[in-house]
Amino acid sequence: MSMTDNASNITGPGPAVQMEGVHKWFDQFHVLKDINLTVSNGERVVICGPSGSGKSTLIRCVNRLEAHQRGQIFVEGTEITNDVKHIDTIRREVGMVFQQFNLFPHMTVLENCTIALTKVRRMPKAEADKVAMEYLERVRIPEQAQKFPGQLSGGQQQRVAIARALCMRPRIMLFDEPTSALDPEMIKEVLDVMVDLAESGMTMMVVTHEMGFAREVADRMVFMDEGEIIEVAPPSVFFSNPASDRTKLFLSQILDH
Amino acid sequence: MTEAKTYTPGQHPNLPPPPNMVGSMAWLRDNLFSSWTNGALTFLSAALLIFIVPPVLDWAFLNATFSGESRDACAAATGACWAVITARFDQFVYGLYPSEATWRINIAFVGLLIAVTPWLAPRVPFKKAFVIFSLAYPLLALWLLAGGLGLEPVYTGRWGGFMLTLVIGVTGIVASLPLGIMLALGRQSDLPIVHTLSVTFIEVVRGVPLIMFLFMASNMLNLFLPQGVTFDLLMRALIAVTLFSAAYLAEVVRGGLQAIPKGQLEAAQAMGLNYWQAMAYIILPQALRTVIPGIVNSFIALFKDTSLVAIIGLFDLLNMAKAIVTDVTWQGLSIEVYVFSAFIYWIVCFGMSRYSIWLEGRLGGGIEGTR
Numbered sequence: 001m002s003m004t005d006n007a008s009n010i011t012g013p014g015p016a017v018q019m020e021g022v023h024k025w026f027d028q029f030h031v032l033k034d035i036n037l038t039v040s041n042g043e044r045v046v047i048c049g050p051s052g053s054g055k056s057t058l059i060r061c062v063n064r065l066e067a068h069q070r071g072q073i074f075v076e077g078t079e080i081t082n083d084v085k086h087i088d089t090i091r092r093e094v095g096m097v098f099q100q101f102n103l104f105p106h107m108t109v110l111e112n113c114t115i116a117l118t119k120v121r122r123m124p125k126a127e128a129d130k131v132a133m134e135y136l137e138r139v140r141i142p143e144q145a146q147k148f149p150g151q152l153s154g155g156q157q158q159r160v161a162i163a164r165a166l167c168m169r170p171r172i173m174l175f176d177e178p179t180s181a182l183d184p185e186m187i188k189e190v191l192d193v194m195v196d197l198a199e200s201g202m203t204m205m206v207v208t209h210e211m212g213f214a215r216e217v218a219d220r221m222v223f224m225d226e227g228e229i230i231e232v233a234p235p236s237v238f239f240s241n242p243a244s245d246r247t248k249l250f251l252s253q254i255l256d257h
Numbered sequence: 258m259t260e261a262k263t264y265t266p267g268q269h270p271n272l273p274p275p276p277n278m279v280g281s282m283a284w285l286r287d288n289l290f291s292s293w294t295n296g297a298l299t300f301l302s303a304a305l306l307i308f309i310v311p312p313v314l315d316w317a318f319l320n321a322t323f324s325g326e327s328r329d330a331c332a333a334a335t336g337a338c339w340a341v342i343t344a345r346f347d348q349f350v351y352g353l354y355p356s357e358a359t360w361r362i363n364i365a366f367v368g369l370l371i372a373v374t375p376w377l378a379p380r381v382p383f384k385k386a387f388v389i390f391s392l393a394y395p396l397l398a399l400w401l402l403a404g405g406l407g408l409e410p411v412y413t414g415r416w417g418g419f420m421l422t423l424v425i426g427v428t429g430i431v432a433s434l435p436l437g438i439m440l441a442l443g444r445q446s447d448l449p450i451v452h453t454l455s456v457t458f459i460e461v462v463r464g465v466p467l468i469m470f471l472f473m474a475s476n477m478l479n480l481f482l483p484q485g486v487t488f489d490l491l492m493r494a495l496i497a498v499t500l501f502s503a504a505y506l507a508e509v510v511r512g513g514l515q516a517i518p519k520g521q522l523e524a525a526q527a528m529g530l531n532y533w534q535a536m537a538y539i540i541l542p543q544a545l546r547t548v549i550p551g552i553v554n555s556f557i558a559l560f561k562d563t564s565l566v567a568i569i570g571l572f573d574l575l576n577m578a579k580a581i582v583t584d585v586t587w588q589g590l591s592i593e594v595y596v597f598s599a600f601i602y603w604i605v606c607f608g609m610s611r612y613s614i615w616l617e618g619r620l621g622g623g624i625e626g627t628r
Contacts, residue, residue: 063526063527065523065526065527084531088529088531091526091527091528091529092529094527095527095528096524096527098520098523098524100518100520102518102520102521102523102524103524104521104524104525104539104543105543106542106543106546115528115530115538115539116528116529116530119530119534119538120528120529120530120534161524164528165527165528168528168529
C-alpha cells in the first residue's frame with residue numbers, strides 16, 4: 001500500500017504531525033471535516049477560530065484523547081490507530097497543556113512532574129527529581145516544588161503544567177487554550193514561558209486567542225470554522241491580508257475588542 | 258470608652274476586639290443563651306440531665322454488683338448485675354473455643370493490630386516489613402484460629418463471641434473494599450461485557466436482603482454441591498457478607514469516581530500513563546478520599562450486619578449473648594447482657610467513625626480548592 005510506504009518514509013526528518021483527510025463525528029455532529037495539515041519538525045503552528053470550530057478537537061486527535069473516524073494521522077511517522085502500543089509510543093512523544101491545567105491536586109508540584117518519569121519511563125526517583133527541578137527552573141518556579149497545586153496562583157499552576165509536560169522530553173507540545181482560564185495579570189508569565197519554549201526550537205501546536213503571541217512566535221496560522229480549515233498562512237499574510245471573508249470577520253471581532 | 262481616633266491611611270494598627278466578644282461570658286451567651294428559646298432549651302436540657310444521669314449512674318455503677326457465681330450474688334443490690342458479664346466474659350470474647358487454646362486467639366488479635374497499622378497510620382518506621390506482615394497475616398490468622406500444622410484443629414462451629422464477630426467484620430471489610438473498587442471501575446468501563454457484569458452484580462445484590470443471602474448460603478448451596486461435599490458454614494457467611502458489602506461499596510466508590518473531573522484522566526493519559534497506572538496513582542487516591550465518610554459508613558453497617566449470622570446458627574457476639582441470657586444460673590439478666598453487647602458494638606463502630614473524621618481532616622490539609 002502506498003500509504004504505508006509513505007508512513008515508513010516520513011520517519012526521521014519528515015513532518016512531526018501529518019493529518020490526511022481526517023474526519024470526526026460526535027454522534028451525529030460532524031466536528032472535523034476533511035482536515036489536511038502537516039506540521040514540520042520545529043515548526044510553531046497557531047490554530048484559531050470561533051468557539052465550536054473544532055480547533056481543540058483537532059489537537060486532541062494528535063495524542064488520541066479523541067479518536068478520529070476517517071483519514072490518517074501520523075505523529076513522527078507512527079500512525080495513530082486503535083493499537084494501544086502505537087498510542088503509548090505517540091503519547092511519549094507528545095506533551096500537552098490544558099486550559100484547566102489539570103494538575104493532580106493530591107500530589108506536590110514535584111510529584112506532579114515526576115509521576116510519569118518514574119511510572120512510565122521507570123526512572124529512579126532521585127534522577128526524576130533532578131529532571132523535574134531542571135524544568136521547574138526553566139519555568140521559573142523551582143521554589144514551589146514542595147507545594148500543592150491548590151496553593152499556587154493560576155499562572156503558576158499553568159507553568160507547572162508546562163514543566164510537567166516537558167519532563168517527559170516530548171518532541172511535540174500541544175497547547176489547548178493555555179491562557180483562557182487565567183486572570184489577565186497572569187497571562188503574560190505563561191506566554192513568556194511559551195515564547196522561551198518556541199525559541200528553543202520545540203515543535204508546537206497552539207490553540208489560542210492570544211494574537212500578540214501568535215504574531216510573535218507562529219510560523220503559520222491556521223484558521224478553522226465549523227470543523228474545516230478555512231485558511232493557512234504565515235502570520236504576516238494572515239493578519240494583514242487574509243484571503244477569506246470568514247477570517248476577516250473573525251479577526252475584526254477578536255482584534256477590535 | 259476611648260474617644261474616636263483618626264489615623265493616616267495605611268497607618269491603622271490592629272486593635273483588640275471589644276470585651277463582650279471574648280471570654281467565658283461571651284461563650285455562654287453565644288452557645289447557651291443566644292435567644293429566649295435557646296435559653297429555655299438550655300434550662301430544659303439541664304433539668305433532663307439532672308433527672309436522668311443520677312439514676313443511670315446509680316444503676317450502672319453505684320448499686321451494681323460486679324462479681325459473683327450466680328444470680329443470687331446480686332440479690333442484695335438494686336443496681337445492675339454485672340457479675341454475669343465477669344463470670345461469662347470468656348464466652349463473650351471467645352465463644353465456645355476450647356479454653357486451653359484461647360491464647361491462639363489472643364496472639365491472632367495482637368497480630369491483627371500489627372497488620373492494620375501500616376494501612377491506618379500515616380507514617381510508620383519499617384513500613385515495608387509491616388506491609389509484608391500484613392499480606393501474610395490472613396494465612397497466619399487462619400492457621401492460629403483453625404489449627405492444623407502442629408496446632409490442635411478447632412472446628413469453626415466452636416468459634417464464637419466477639420472473636421467471631423471480629424473475624425466476619427474484618428474479613429468482610431478487607432475483602433469487600435478491593436472487590437467494591439473493581440466493581441465500580443467495571444461499571445464505568447467501556448468494555449460492554451465488563452460493564453454489564455458489574456451492573457448486573459451490583460443491582461442484583463443490592464436488591465436482595467442480606468438475611469436472604471445468608472439463608473441461601475446456609476441452605477441452598479447444598480443443592481448445587483455434589484453429595485458428601487461440605488462447605489464450611491462460616492466460609493459461606495463470609496462470602497455472603499463480603500459480596501453484599503462489595504455491591505454497596507461499589508456504588509459509594511462510583512460516587513467518588515464521578516466527582517473527579519475528566520481532565521485528570523486526560524492529563525494522566527497525555528503523559529503516557531496507562532489505564533491502571535492512571536487509576537492507581539491519579540484517580541483512585543482522589544476518588545477514595547472524597548468518599549471516606551461513605552466508605553466508613555458502609556464498614557460500620559457491615560460490622561453491625563455481622564450480627565445477622567446468628568440467624569444461620571453461628572454464635573457471634575449477639576447470638577452468644579442470647580445464649581447466656583437463657584442460662585438458668587443467670588436468668589432474667591437480659592438487660593445487663595444486651596447493654597454490654599451493645600456497648601462492644603458501639604465501641605468498635607464509634608472508633609471507626611472517629612478514625613474516619615481524623616483521616617478526613619489529615620488528608621484535607623494543604624490540598625483544598627484545587628484543580
